[in-house]
Amino acid sequence: MKEEEIIATENIIKLASLIAGKPVSSGQQLNVKSPYDGRLVGTVELATLSHTNAAIETALKGGSVPNRYERYTILDKARTLLLERKEEFAQLITAESGLCIAESNYEIGRAHDVLLFAAIECLKDNGQIYSCDISPNGKQRKIFTTYEPLKLAVAITPFNHPLNQVAHKIAPALAAGTPVILKPSEKTPLTAIRFVELLYEAGLPPHMLSVLLGDTKEVAEILVQDARIDVVSFTGSVAVGKMIAKTAGYKKIILELGGNDPLIVLEDADLELAVELAAEGSFRNSGQRCTAVKRILVQESIVEAFTTRFVEKAKEYTCGDPADPETKVGTVIDEQSAIYLENVIQKAVNQGAKVLLGGKRTGALLEPTVITAVPRDAQMVMQESFGPLAPILKFKDIDDAIELANSTAFGLSSGIITNNMGHAIRFVKELKVGTVNINEVPGYRIENSPFGGIKDSGLGIKEGVIEAIKCFSYMKTFSMPW
Known part of the structure; x- marks a missing residue:
């Protein structure tokens, strides 16, 4: 083997789908090649149906949800780590997506802001208070609202922003305290998996996040249709988004589709x-x-x-x-x-x-x-x-x-x-x-302003960090004598 071939082989990134931080083993691999020159950039060990079910069960079995300050600390640490590894992430984005290096660096800056704003929101109380003595029928009480985490979210992301689209779904969900299973695009999975690993390193409890790639019928369709999932957040094509709307069943659906x-x-x-x-x-x-x-x-x-x-x-x-x-x-x-x-x-x-x-x-x-x-x-x-x-x-x-x-x-x-x-x-x-x-x-x-479309561009549900945190939560009200 020639010296340049040995170097090329050493540079190939070997990753795997992760269930609560643990790599899966299936014997099935996805090869990720550069759109520019066709070289092999990396490989990913694919998940099967059994792995998909295991990821769901692991997330639901879970463990304690980090409190607000802990969530802030994790997201803020991830932000710092991302900046420290800016060059590594930029080169990876460019290698697997074909985006020019300037765009990759810009994307890292955007993902940093997503983590920053999501961390900041962890430190805010987003509840409201309603006085009940404002009408002749009222009482001396107050009604309070608070946001509670959902049991489990699924995030499905596209290829065009291999890092920022992933951050835009994972960071708000984690800020809400909701566990996530990520299914990134098979065209740009390496950046997504590296980002998940970075969140583990930042202190995220592994049961809060898994990342799966595999056959559509064994991974994506199961995640969309499983009744144990509370919310599916999807960014991608109109055709797939409408199919998700038809098949997802009784759960929240967030669709960010095409634009013209x-x-x-x-x-x-x-x-x-x-x-x-x-x-x-x-x-x-x-x-x-x-x-x-x-x-x-x-x-x-x-x-x-x-x-x-x-x-x-x-x-x-x-x-x-x-x-x-x-x-x-x-x-x-x-x-x-x-x-x-x-x-x-x-x-x-x-x-x-x-x-x-x-x-x-x-x-x-x-x-x-x-x-x-x-x-x-x-x-x-x-x-x-x-x-x-x-x-x-x-x-x-x-x-x-x-x-x-x-x-x-x-x-x-x-x-x-x-x-x-x-x-x-x-x-x-x-x-x-x-x-x-x-x-x-x-x-x-x-990154924290509301964003989303209508007609074939989406259902009118907004993303952006603040709105997304609400989507990955449910509002609970309680009242007390006052």
């Missing part, structure tokens, strides 16, 4: 700002965000000026080796996804659209692509295109813009670029979405 988010540029907009936000929203994270800019809607009086500037800005988003610090756009998750996006572009071109920049594919790399004259019924407009595509559509007036923005099945986020407060308020009121950001990308938020 517009960036709407009015003729009074600051064009420089509009161009910058359009590029950042379309190309960051290789366009693989549910809140990425999927449609750029520009008022017809400025569409030519905007397009000229936007093409020049898009040229700055270099595509290539995700491990290179100079790369701004890495791969999409795999070659199959890149081929799908390539076909979506070609279908739009066949309908009359024009590719002004990019559009070329090399394996899982797809160049940032600017497309104009895109028909309103094109596939890339009506459906979610999960990649670095920037279709430009023009609109006549505000009525037309609102109708166009609301014309798809999705309702997650939106961004409006305008200097007219009256116009801004109208968009806030009339867009059928969960978020409207003025002079900002659709995806802007902080």
